[in-house]
Amino acid sequence: MQNLRRRRVYFTLLAALLLQLLPFSGWLLQIKPDFLLLALLFWLLRAPNICNIGMAWSAGILMDLISGDLFGQNALAYALTAFFAVMYQRRLILFTVLQQSAYVFLLLFVNQVILLMLKSFSGGEYFGWTYFVPSFTGIMLWYAVLHSRLSINIMTRQQ
């Protein structure tokens, strides 16, 4: 049972990584949500014994590789976001879908703010408000997935 769950977590994270790798360009790239972070948050809230801060950090390292950023930038942002997710994990699990989504939106936003700070430390520029669009599309995707057949499937099979 434990193994099955573990495998499911890894599989979803791999799928999220593949989605992240899709060669979008133009405005699609600008609105692309952070699939990997969404998948991580999903499992951080539902299976904190399998998906922990260490896994979030490793995923961040992979993101650094993919995006060609400074090593450890995304990793730090993911680890901090994962920490905030885990901190209130047991309270969050009792919330309604809407309340949960609000908190997840906050987490996505915090992740982007941390990344923005790190990037401006390493000589980035002012990105404009469109920088935060992925948070909005991300939370839309989160809400859609939680309401769809897919997430119910995952959750019922898990219990």
Place this chain on the structure above:
Amino acid sequence: MDQQQAPRFFIHGPSPFTRLIVFSTLSLALMASDSKFSYLTPVRQALTVALQPLQVVANSPFVLYNNIGEYFTSQQALRHDVDLLKKQAIYQGVQLQVLTSLKNENEHLRSLMEASKVSSPPARLAEIMYTGRDPFTHKVIVNLGEANHVLPGQAVVDGAGVVGQVTRVFPYTSEVTLLTDKELSIPIQVERNALRAISFGHGRDNTVNLPYLPANVDIKKGDKLVTSGIDGIYPSGLGVAVVTSVKTNVSSPFAQIIATPIAGIQNHRQVLILSSDTTNFVAKDIQQVLSEDAKKQLNKKEKTSRRSDAKP
């Protein structure tokens, strides 16, 4: 046992806070070492190669879509393309004839003046695989890498002009920074009056800036900017951008000059990577000097051995 109902006390391992401290120090250390030293470049290259299969899988639907689109191109579109290319070939054939005679003449004159020859660097066609993941940096990944002898710093051009520069080389791919990226600057010359300047990428819009030029500078709207060639990276005379606006501000001693790139940096699939000959020349020079040194040393040795032979 389900984790959600279990009390926190039964979870094994360190607390989230400890984990956070450990991993954030780790990433801070990584960031510091990556930005100041280049220890991590081999690690990055190895991991990128390991990620390559995933990349191929992720790219495959788009490649398939493109291939299908190409397969079902209408006959009309093809005929249109063929007509266009034929016309182009005729025009360019005429131009080429003039060019070859001019080239010969130029070489002759240069040899008369004992000036160094202008070399046309060999170029290699590369295909853009995908644009960078970060929408706020202007980078593309092309399908030639270390295995194809691409070096960081090489210029990337297309039919119309400069596209950018190779900034990072992986074993089978390389990263090209476009000239609109904030990090890239190109030494340029105004074609009309040979005024030298440096163009910087704007970063957000698809434009380039010419900062640090005085307010009374002789640059007009519509001026063509070409590479000056004094950096040894870009061959001289390649088109870079066309000036779109020149503004002067009373409060600033500098003119605000904005230009749009000539090369179709947004809508190409293929680009040319110019192999810069300078590195080869330097290497050849060094080799020549070394071999001469070796010869001299050999001669000395022979002489001394002869002397020692002669003495007893």
